[in-house]
Amino acid sequence: MGILDSKVPKGPLANKWTQHKNDINLVNPANKRNIDIIVVGTGLAGGSAAATLAELGYNVKTFCYQDSPRRAHSIAAQGGINAAKNYQGDGDSAYRLFYDTIKGGDYRSREANVYRLAEESANIIDQCVAQGVPFAREYGGLLDNRSFGGVLVSRTFYAKGQTGQQLLLGAYAAMNRQINRGKIKAYNRHEMMDLVLVDGKARGIIARNLVTGEIERHSAHAVVLATGGYGNVFFLSTNAMGSNVMAAWRAHRRGAFFANPCFTQIHPTCIPVSGDHQSKLTLMSESLRNDGRIWVPKRIDDAIAIREGRLKPVQLKEEDRDYYLERRYPAFGNLVPRDVASRAAKERCDAGFGVNKTGEAVYLDFASAIQRYGKEEALTHGIKNPDEKEITRLGKKVIEAKYGNLFQMYEKIVDENPYETPMMIYPAVHYTMGGLWVDYNLQTTIEGCYCAGEANFSDHGANRLGASALMQGLADGYFVLPYTIGDYLSKDIRTGAIPTDLPEFEASEAAVKERLQKLMSGSGQHSVDYYHKKLGKIMWDKCGMARNAKGLQEAIVEIAALRADFWENVKIPGKADGMNQELEKAGRVADFLELGELFAKDALTRNESCGGHFREEYQTPEGEALRDDENFKFVSAWEYKGEPKDAVLHKEELVYENIELKTRSYK
Amino acid sequence: MKLNLKIWRQKDAKTKGELVDYTLKGIEGDMSFLEMLDVLNEQLINKGEEPVQFDHDCREGICGACSLQINGEPHGPDRLVTTCQLHMRKFNDGDTIVIEPFRATAFPVITDLVVDRSAFDRIQQAGGYISVNTSGNTVDANAIPINKHDADEAMDAATCIGCGACVAACKNASAMLFTSAKVSQFALLPQGRVEAVDRVQNMVRQMDLEGFGNCTNTGACEVECPKGISLKNIARMNREYLSASVKG
Numbered sequence: 001m002g003i004l005d006s007k008v009p010k011g012p013l014a015n016k017w018t019q020h021k022n023d024i025n026l027v028n029p030a031n032k033r034n035i036d037i038i039v040v041g042t043g044l045a046g047g048s049a050a051a052t053l054a055e056l057g058y059n060v061k062t063f064c065y066q067d068s069p070r071r072a073h074s075i076a077a078q079g080g081i082n083a084a085k086n087y088q089g090d091g092d093s094a095y096r097l098f099y100d101t102i103k104g105g106d107y108r109s110r111e112a113n114v115y116r117l118a119e120e121s122a123n124i125i126d127q128c129v130a131q132g133v134p135f136a137r138e139y140g141g142l143l144d145n146r147s148f149g150g151v152l153v154s155r156t157f158y159a160k161g162q163t164g165q166q167l168l169l170g171a172y173a174a175m176n177r178q179i180n181r182g183k184i185k186a187y188n189r190h191e192m193m194d195l196v197l198v199d200g201k202a203r204g205i206i207a208r209n210l211v212t213g214e215i216e217r218h219s220a221h222a223v224v225l226a227t228g229g230y231g232n233v234f235f236l237s238t239n240a241m242g243s244n245v246m247a248a249w250r251a252h253r254r255g256a257f258f259a260n261p262c263f264t265q266i267h268p269t270c271i272p273v274s275g276d277h278q279s280k281l282t283l284m285s286e287s288l289r290n291d292g293r294i295w296v297p298k299r300i301d302d303a304i305a306i307r308e309g310r311l312k313p314v315q316l317k318e319e320d321r322d323y324y325l326e327r328r329y330p331a332f333g334n335l336v337p338r339d340v341a342s343r344a345a346k347e348r349c350d351a352g353f354g355v356n357k358t359g360e361a362v363y364l365d366f367a368s369a370i371q372r373y374g375k376e377e378a379l380t381h382g383i384k385n386p387d388e389k390e391i392t393r394l395g396k397k398v399i400e401a402k403y404g405n406l407f408q409m410y411e412k413i414v415d416e417n418p419y420e421t422p423m424m425i426y427p428a429v430h431y432t433m434g435g436l437w438v439d440y441n442l443q444t445t446i447e448g449c450y451c452a453g454e455a456n457f458s459d460h461g462a463n464r465l466g467a468s469a470l471m472q473g474l475a476d477g478y479f480v481l482p483y484t485i486g487d488y489l490s491k492d493i494r495t496g497a498i499p500t501d502l503p504e505f506e507a508s509e510a511a512v513k514e515r516l517q518k519l520m521s522g523s524g525q526h527s528v529d530y531y532h533k534k535l536g537k538i539m540w541d542k543c544g545m546a547r548n549a550k551g552l553q554e555a556i557v558e559i560a561a562l563r564a565d566f567w568e569n570v571k572i573p574g575k576a577d578g579m580n581q582e583l584e585k586a587g588r589v590a591d592f593l594e595l596g597e598l599f600a601k602d603a604l605t606r607n608e609s610c611g612g613h614f615r616e617e618y619q620t621p622e623g624e625a626l627r628d629d630e631n632f633k634f635v636s637a638w639e640y641k642g643e644p645k646d647a648v649l650h651k652e653e654l655v656y657e658n659i660e661l662k663t664r665s666y667k
Numbered sequence: 668m669k670l671n672l673k674i675w676r677q678k679d680a681k682t683k684g685e686l687v688d689y690t691l692k693g694i695e696g697d698m699s700f701l702e703m704l705d706v707l708n709e710q711l712i713n714k715g716e717e718p719v720q721f722d723h724d725c726r727e728g729i730c731g732a733c734s735l736q737i738n739g740e741p742h743g744p745d746r747l748v749t750t751c752q753l754h755m756r757k758f759n760d761g762d763t764i765v766i767e768p769f770r771a772t773a774f775p776v777i778t779d780l781v782v783d784r785s786a787f788d789r790i791q792q793a794g795g796y797i798s799v800n801t802s803g804n805t806v807d808a809n810a811i812p813i814n815k816h817d818a819d820e821a822m823d824a825a826t827c828i829g830c831g832a833c834v835a836a837c838k839n840a841s842a843m844l845f846t847s848a849k850v851s852q853f854a855l856l857p858q859g860r861v862e863a864v865d866r867v868q869n870m871v872r873q874m875d876l877e878g879f880g881n882c883t884n885t886g887a888c889e890v891e892c893p894k895g896i897s898l899k900n901i902a903r904m905n906r907e908y909l910s911a912s913v914k915g
Contacts, residue, residue, distance in 0.1 A: 071829075075725065127799075131799055136822075176791045241724055579679075582719050
């Protein structure tokens, strides 16, 4: 089990990172010029890592499947980014952010990593402001904050409902500066097809040029994977259509352990599914829970009447509504963490209280916030005795300033005006906490292969708190990886350029070509989407918000059978030597068909409920998650051994020296 | 509903393209425009034909990947939406819909409805950034207060998604709205003023090199922009450019 050395530095928690930075080896600026690094993925983690590594002097090659690095899916993050700045003077600190994150993750993340993240968080805001990221400001000209779920302070910085976009464009701009200097060479519309190992070390990748179909070899002294999460294994998710697990999975097949695959976040506030044609789901930012109140009718008759269109939600009196989060969790109310809010919505809908035609939706209501803000505005603007209409008008203006773009998006999709009638929402797959196992230095179990951002498993345990994904992506990319990778590369200063004609590159390229050939030669029964939808349904029904042993066992069998069918009968029109979007999808779905099985196997192995992993057999009488610290206080890291069913489990015991393990309570 | 589609099919950059007719039934109002194309593609694949290729990714109006000239308008008839957020309820049963790629010399067609918009990346590389190192150790974020009005206006400019609708809408295929949005964002912020002179000159030079046309103030770009980027940004860029030319 020596492979799973987390390499957490010794010493007190608060000193570990500083001490580590003092202890690790550095690379002389002149030598950096002779070292090449490949960064796959150009979202917040990859983009920021590429920019910083290039700025330090390394030669960087970036790869993304999109036509521009600016389109990576970090761009869609809406609500904000956490940082322990304590600008609001509400008692925030690095320790509190650390504590909230560990607790929010249901005590399944590594203390030292999370503390480092909390420590670096403030630096991110300074950095981004210096880059010209237009965060929201107050009238005094200083930065504004809002609250997110699972915390009792306001530490979230935001740029309207487009925070991810602004942060990504910041990282993209930093990349552009380095591209202009010739320090980054960007390979857009390229997909990583395999990781190349030479003498056990990651020394390059095989990529497919998605325009010409050419298979290319690229070498480097180290490879950074920052390719995001695998939520699309569910087919329907809030991920982009192209988001995939291929790079991480290819590395897994080459020896990188895959950690906690079953830890998936189902986000409580997404626009409900409208029909079978649905291709993806749209998130409504968690920030809406600052002002929106979640409810369903108290009486089942009312719920039925609403579903049948006989009753409108605004007609339902206050006392006939069940604000179930406020009822069940008075301390955190509508701002409980995501896993808790999602399960509570499912519980109400399963009990028959759902409010749309499919019975899978609850209300998110802004009426009382509009009233509250309206009155406040009237006061501050010196309007005496405002009437109801005036208050509503003023209140709507405040809501529009805060969430205007989200409301517009909702109206375009659902064709209802959320200022007049409550939004309908339902949980959807959003983020994956699991990912490639990494040590404290963000190195995977393959030497020289690093992993950053959502693609790794490290910081969010079994549930991620809102506004923490952006924080982790940028902390990893700007401030952690550029240091830790230097320690590894310091041994490579005499290596010289890695040639691409080594037998390892030959073999890897041949394997990639053979796989593509195999995909193209399916018997042609069904499209790629046919298989992807089938996989998604198995995942959602049996590995979704609630899981049980029987369902998981079935899922394992069904996914394996579906995978065999896929390789036999998939239909991919066109050719491999040119742009072929069906072939791109096929490669990604093929990997999801392996990952999905490992996911189910991981969920079946973890006989406890924690965070987003809810096993029906393990719950309290009140229906809350029942964690088992005695037997499952570990990270599951799976080693590839051929078929997913043969994967071997390695455990990294989690050590809590600074935090006392408690039952999570948001009551 | 039943639709008659006329879709631009083009094998690759070298081959000549043409509009091809397709009839599609069973389309619902709740489908997005791209989901309608998914339905078409599923049918084509099952018939053994090659599906229509088009750029798309986030399908929530923010990544800027989707494009399409729909009945002559970039992103179609609805306002303030990208094609992925355009819903079929905006169309009627029996409609004929013409679907083409964004057309501009600087956006060559790769295949079908997919165009190459890397010219936009190169404009940004020429100066769309603030030259600050990313290793941290900058001043505290609250050290420089910024007037809320300016910050909000910078944010409005910064919401550009780089889709290229402005270019496709313009009879001159001008990229002024796109370029000016970035120039404006930084011109409005104190952090960006330091390099303002070089930035505007370098970005405009690259824009011209890429073969985009000039602005003749028709305002079509603003009307078609899915993010509502204002023409004011072009005015601001012109001011910045003029003052930069004077300063040399």
